[in-house]
Amino acid sequence: MKKLIALFLALVLALGLMACASSANTETTTQPAETTAPAEETKTEEAAPAEEATEEAAPAAAGSVYWLNFKPESDETLQKVAAMYTEKTGVPVTVVTAASGTYNETLTAEMDKSKMPTLFVVGNQAAISTWGDYCYDLTGTPIANELTTDAYNLYDEDGKLCSIGYCYECYGIIVNKKLLSEAGYDIADIKNFEALKTAAEDIHARAAELGFDAFTSSSMSSDSSWRFTGHMANLEYYYESVDDPAAWESCPATITGKYMQNYKNLWDLYINNSATNPADLAAGGFDAQAEFAEGKAVFYSQGNWEWSALQEKGMNADDLTMIPYYCGVDGEEKAGLNCGTENCWAVNAEASEEDIQATLDFMYWMVTDADASRLLVDSFGVMPYKQAVESTNPFLKIANEYTEEGNYVMPWVTNFQPNVDAYREALVAAMNQYDADQTDANWELVKTAFVDGWAVQYQAANG
Amino acid sequence: MLKRRRDPAAVNSRLIRRPIQRMFWLFLLPMTGAFCIGFVYPFLKGLFLSFCKFKTTSKWTWVGLANYGKAFADESFRYSFGYTAIFAIVSLIIINVLAFAVAYALTQGIKGTNVFRTVFFMPNLIGGIVLGYIWSMIFDGILSHYGTSILLNTKIGFWGLIILMCWQQIGYMMIIYIAGLQAVPEDMLEAAKIDGANKWQTLWKVTIPNVMPSITICMFLTLTNGFKLFDQNLALTGGQPYIINPDGTTVHTTEMLALNIYNTFYGQNANARGTAQAKAVLFFILVAAIGLIQLSATRKKEVQQ
Numbered sequence: 134m135k136k137l138i139a140l141f142l143a144l145v146l147a148l149g150l151m152a153c154a155s156s157a158n159t160e161t162t163t164q165p166a167e168t169t170a171p172a173e174e175t176k177t178e179e180a181a182p183a184e185e186a187t188e189e190a191a192p193a194a195a196g197s198v199y200w201l202n203f204k205p206e207s208d209e210t211l212q213k214v215a216a217m218y219t220e221k222t223g224v225p226v227t228v229v230t231a232a233s234g235t236y237n238e239t240l241t242a243e244m245d246k247s248k249m250p251t252l253f254v255v256g257n258q259a260a261i262s263t264w265g266d267y268c269y270d271l272t273g274t275p276i277a278n279e280l281t282t283d284a285y286n287l288y289d290e291d292g293k294l295c296s297i298g299y300c301y302e303c304y305g306i307i308v309n310k311k312l313l314s315e316a317g318y319d320i321a322d323i324k325n326f327e328a329l330k331t332a333a334e335d336i337h338a339r340a341a342e343l344g345f346d347a348f349t350s351s352s353m354s355s356d357s358s359w360r361f362t363g364h365m366a367n368l369e370y371y372y373e374s375v376d377d378p379a380a381w382e383s384c385p386a387t388i389t390g391k392y393m394q395n396y397k398n399l400w401d402l403y404i405n406n407s408a409t410n411p412a413d414l415a416a417g418g419f420d421a422q423a424e425f426a427e428g429k430a431v432f433y434s435q436g437n438w439e440w441s442a443l444q445e446k447g448m449n450a451d452d453l454t455m456i457p458y459y460c461g462v463d464g465e466e467k468a469g470l471n472c473g474t475e476n477c478w479a480v481n482a483e484a485s486e487e488d489i490q491a492t493l494d495f496m497y498w499m500v501t502d503a504d505a506s507r508l509l510v511d512s513f514g515v516m517p518y519k520q521a522v523e524s525t526n527p528f529l530k531i532a533n534e535y536t537e538e539g540n541y542v543m544p545w546v547t548n549f550q551p552n553v554d555a556y557r558e559a560l561v562a563a564m565n566q567y568d569a570d571q572t573d574a575n576w577e578l579v580k581t582a583f584v585d586g587w588a589v590q591y592q593a594a595n596g
Numbered sequence: 597m598l599k600r601r602r603d604p605a606a607v608n609s610r611l612i613r614r615p616i617q618r619m620f621w622l623f624l625l626p627m628t629g630a631f632c633i634g635f636v637y638p639f640l641k642g643l644f645l646s647f648c649k650f651k652t653t654s655k656w657t658w659v660g661l662a663n664y665g666k667a668f669a670d671e672s673f674r675y676s677f678g679y680t681a682i683f684a685i686v687s688l689i690i691i692n693v694l695a696f697a698v699a700y701a702l703t704q705g706i707k708g709t710n711v712f713r714t715v716f717f718m719p720n721l722i723g724g725i726v727l728g729y730i731w732s733m734i735f736d737g738i739l740s741h742y743g744t745s746i747l748l749n750t751k752i753g754f755w756g757l758i759i760l761m762c763w764q765q766i767g768y769m770m771i772i773y774i775a776g777l778q779a780v781p782e783d784m785l786e787a788a789k790i791d792g793a794n795k796w797q798t799l800w801k802v803t804i805p806n807v808m809p810s811i812t813i814c815m816f817l818t819l820t821n822g823f824k825l826f827d828q829n830l831a832l833t834g835g836q837p838y839i840i841n842p843d844g845t846t847v848h849t850t851e852m853l854a855l856n857i858y859n860t861f862y863g864q865n866a867n868a869r870g871t872a873q874a875k876a877v878l879f880f881i882l883v884a885a886i887g888l889i890q891l892s893a894t895r896k897k898e899v900q901q
Contacts, residue, residue, distance in 0.1 A: 238862055244652045263651060263866040355834075415745040415836075416736035555863040559846045562747075562838035569748050578840045585844020593868065 196487030197225040198495045201243055201250035203476065205233050206438070210512040214505050218498060224491050234355065237554075240264070244483075251484045251492040255296040256475030257548035258384045261289050262594060268295035269480040269489055276478075276496045279518045284544070285474045290383075296477035299500075300513035303455070303470040303532040304364050304436030307443075311452040312345055312431045320454055326395075326461040330402055336431060337406035348402070349430040350409035353561055353568070354417020360434050361400065361564070362557040363547055367471050368458045369396045369583070370546035384549040386591050390584035395460035397576060403434065404568055415565035422446075437514050437528035450527040457535070457543065469535035470528075473545025476513070552590035559586050646873040651866040663874035673875055675847055676856040677882075683754065683852060684822030687761050691818045692811070695766045699773030700799075713774070717767035724764075728831020731760045735832075747836040753850035760828055765821065769814045776810030777803065808898040812891065819890055823883045826854035835859065853879050 202211055208230040215226035231239035243250050255264050271277045272294045285298025310320050318332045333347040340346040369392045374381035404411040425433040426446035457468035480492050499505050500518035507522050515524035536542055550556050563582035567575040646663055648656035667673055702709050735746045735756050746756050780803055788798045835848030861872035
């Protein structure tokens with residue numbers, strides 16, 4: 134009897150396995166109506182049956198679009214745009230937004246599903262080396278022909294056009310001009326590091342009397358550290374790339390760290406001229422945006438996307454401006470803002486023909502339709518496409534003014550950072566030690582993480 | 597006579613028992629199915645993928661043992677193994693000693709026993725990530741007065757994690773110990789008393805041998821929990837502070853095995869995913885082996901009542 138039971142048990146186990154296998158099979162062949170996406174998800178498929186819209190514009194293909202969105206702040210707009218498109222053409226568009234900071238994890242999981250994203254974000258060289266195989270070659274597609282610039286496109290080693298920028302951004306130091314003049318300084322005079330340092334140190338010294346400080350807190354928790362390990366680090370990479378453009382055409386295996394002193398200049402200024410004790414920065418938990426919006430600080434290291442939040446908090450565009458990272462480099466009076474993007478669309482080459490076509494059509498519509506591009510531009514800032522509507526973002530306007538005045542743009546060289554998460558975490562760790570105890574020995578650690586860490590991570594990523 | 601006749605509709609009657617017996621596999625099926633989907637299939641696939649290079653689990657190329665070679669060669673993996681082992685042992689001792697002490701105190705009939713039991717058990721109901729963030733705020737709130745942070749000091753990071761784990765787990769282990777202590781036969785305790793044993797002798801010679809089954813299970817739980825720890829580690833320190841080696845490599849001084857695997861999988865280039873998978877398999881073997889050894893070792897000490 135016992136043997137019989139054992140036999141049965143084994144059979145049942147085998148049965149269970151078969152059940153698993155067959156369920157896995159059905160998953161790959163059919164398109165299940167409901168996916169179990171971990172992120173917020175709104176479906177628009179059911180919104181309008183295809184037949185209704187045939188008269189307006191016959192759907193070009195039977196495919197559907199699944200956009201795995203990268204910007205949580207734009208989710209609401211994208212859902213609206215998706216619904217608009219479905220209503221117009223009958224093509225189902227699903228927009229799923231990955232929670233902040235988990236794009237890579239979400240993408241990895243979603244790419245395994247039978248209903249994989251057809252439109253996703255591949256925003257830097259590290260992502261190209263991971264997801265390059267999944268990128269559909271966009272060369273010559275209608276959407277690529279709509280681009281006004283090639284500056285934000287990413288290519289793989291074979292020259293395949295993997296992803297195209299759908300918006301670009303600029304960052305630098307946001308300045309509250311009103312407070313600055315209250316402190317007795319004019320923004321027109323701050324054209325280099327010396328002037329910035331003088332103003333910042335004076336404001337910090339008189340903080341109690343003025344009622345505000347020079348810089349907002351530079352929190353090193355993960356919701357804020359990218360402002361320094363990603364954005365601000367760009368100044369170092371950028372000036373290196375100016376010295377040796379050939380080496381920086383693609384991700385260099387090593388960097389020299391020649392401009393580390395300039396990085397240090399600015400960092401020291403940030404942390405030592407703020408109301409926050411530098412030793413507390415590691416723990417984080419500060420809200421720099423609120424400090425700036427409440428008028429507690431004059432300078433705030435951030436990007437143009439902050440505009441909508443600052444506006445909501447009652448700030449006025451006339452009181453604000455953005456200045457470049459002045460860090461003590463020769464000729465920096467002619468510097469402009471850091472312009473670039475990590476927001477690049479890639480189309481999934483593994484998706485079915487119909488889905489790829491539907492996705493390309495959807496992308497084309499987004500940048501050519503006046504209503505859709507209005508919504509998107511208001512959310513993204515600006516879209517580099519011929520027929521897209523104009524931007525209303527004041528910081529992007531400033532970025533353009535710098536360029537028009539003949540200043541040099543500092544592109545986002547920082548996008549080359551190899552194994553970006555691991556690299557930046559090490560940098561954060563080193564900077565935390567430096568902040569708590571600002572000695573030369575500790576700065577050496579930052580330098581090591583910055584320069585040698587690059588080589589280590591490059592090896593890990595490409596070795 | 598009639599009354600004694602079997603009721604053909606009774607639950608234990610043949611008419612009902614037979615078909616149940618014959619169709620028992622049908623009853624096993626849901627659970628077995630769930631077990632397969634939730635454990636067997638992912639486990640086998642994970643095992644398989646540890647021999648592959650892959651970005652998504654459905655697209656792989658076979659690379660044999662290369663991933664295991666890389667995993668063993670990884671200095672950070674070896675470091676986190678040592679760190680995890682120390683952590684597991686220290687937390688095992690502290691948690692069990694304190695949990696037993698609390699359980700012992702709360703079985704002595706002092707006032708408010710039930711309230712205390714509830715209060716001690718409560719932290720166990722909070723998720724690890726939340727706990728980690730709450731405690732990081734508490735620690736940093738205190739440490740900022742001394743110009744440091746839990747993210748800046750390896751030792752504080754270690755003990756912070758121990759405190760957190762104790763706070764969370766003592767209540768749970770306490771419940772198991774209380775059940776064990778209440779099952780100690782009264783007559784044995786009485787006999788010891790009559791024989792003139794003092795409290796200390798009773799504890800060591802009568803109570804503890806009798807609660808050995810509880811000790812076995814609690815030690816097993818704390819040991820494997822210590823080795824498997826992930827959420828709390830991620831939320832409290834995230835592996836910080838790092839040692840920055842002169843060559844640019846880093847050692848994450850408070851990174852435990854599970855976090856190391858996670859960071860290998862997601863923090864680095866997708867080429868390392870196979871390596872992370874290999875680490876995960878090694879991790880499984882390790883935890884299973886240690887758990888089994890510990891179980892058999894303490895089982896031997898259990899007394900049969």
